[in-house]
Amino acid sequence: MLRVGLTGGIGSGKSSVSALLAGHGAVVIDYDLLARQAVDIGSPALVEIAARFGDAVIAADGSLDRPALGALVFADPAALSDLNAITHPEIGRLAAAREAGAAADAIVVHDNPLLVEMGAADRCDVVVVVDVPEDVQVQRLVSDRGMSETDARARISAQASRQQRTDVADLMIDNTGPLDELARIVGGIWDELESRAG
Template sequence: MARRVGLTGGIASGKSSVSGRLAELGAVVIDYDRLAREVVEPGSPALDLIAQRFGADVIAADGTLDRPRLGSLVFADPAALKDLEAITHPAIRDLAALRERQAGEDAIVVHDNPLLVEMGAAAACDVVIVVDAPEDVQIARMVADRGMTEDDARARIAAQASREVRRAAADVVIDNTGTREQLSARTDEVWKDLVEPGARWA
């Protein structure tokens, strides 16, 4: 049976870098950001439900989801965000389960999910890895790398689980306050623990 590894971290924590490195090392990575886009493609049931709940203005002229417009609605309104999650999360879970089945019995399957804790999916994983960085570091990265305002960055962080909640769900924490090289080296150490016979999580 495939090993199910949950990988999560706050926005701008460096989770995507860890995910990419694990894929290079041989993991089968299921990218939940990608799944979230797939389940709202034109013609999908989830997109129709989103339009019903949030209005036709969140659908672009080409029939795709207008993500910036929808984001401006839900990240400022916790109730709206919960409504969106009630539409998208079940569809994402179903698609992730399909991808895991397709991976094969001997695979190490990494569920790269920024909302692993929020979706209640951590308990279903054999191992939970949390990539962690202090909030001020996250904000600085979002402002510098993504062109966000500080207020927007703080709103995105506030919409996710707290660092404390994520860390409480972790089997291992990867600190990302150092260099890219240090992050890669630490990821390699974690992978070694995952794959070696008799390792901590074998």
Template structure:
């Protein structure tokens, strides 16, 4: 029987590191950030709907989505963000369903989703894993590792659900205040727990 694992964490939490390690260990990872990109590739209905709602300024010269331009609009305007989500979320759900359907019956399917809690998807998972660290450390890592301006990093964090709400949904919490090696060791231990009776 398929085991559905929800994996989430705020921006800069280390969720991508956890996801990559789970894939190495044998999980079937459904990466919702990648699906979000697929849903708005040139020629898709998703990109056409975004252009219709937000105008030509959010489409680059090569016909692809201009993510920074769109981000500047939606992160500053709650209604605009909701409009974008109404366009992209159904397309992403359809792509995810196809990935899950293609997985082996006995797979550990990891739903790597930054909005797992916000979108109410946690309830559909057998286990919810949250990669966690204090917000100030998230901001510092976003500034140091991704080159974000501090104000931008704080705005991105503010646009996501609260740390408390995410932790309330968690069955497993991976603390990422330490080194990368510490986090990978925690993932390996998690994998052992998830697969112990399979």
């Protein structure tokens, strides 16, 4: 099994790369999905979040009110650190369970926006970083996700820096071009991963 860490800042296009790798045959473990499962209604992590941040972050149906929690943690590094201490161990456990279900010869892609922040790069055989300049991230978040420029920059600054990501990268993907160019680049990355797995 080849364990691949895939990461990139918000708005970098990491999800597009992940989908392309899945199309080539990778087993993709989606950490955004795991992060949602980790805080499902009734989960120990959700109980801990309510205890730490108060009932204001719990919606009427008992689920996590993500926008309310986001407003708290993205403005306060200490609060974000507390949230990560609650959720990261559970996300890691879920990821390990998914990986254990993959075939012995699989290329398993850990699609993790917080690979650097979770200290998980060392546990990967290969780290692939999707990279774009910060101004491109901001422009995409404003146009594609309807964020204000201030919110977009706050989200970006709450994540690892470009330098921190490139420091752990084995392979880099520049995703400033069009989608057909990205597909060609990812095809080359897949060939490289297959050769390393072999």
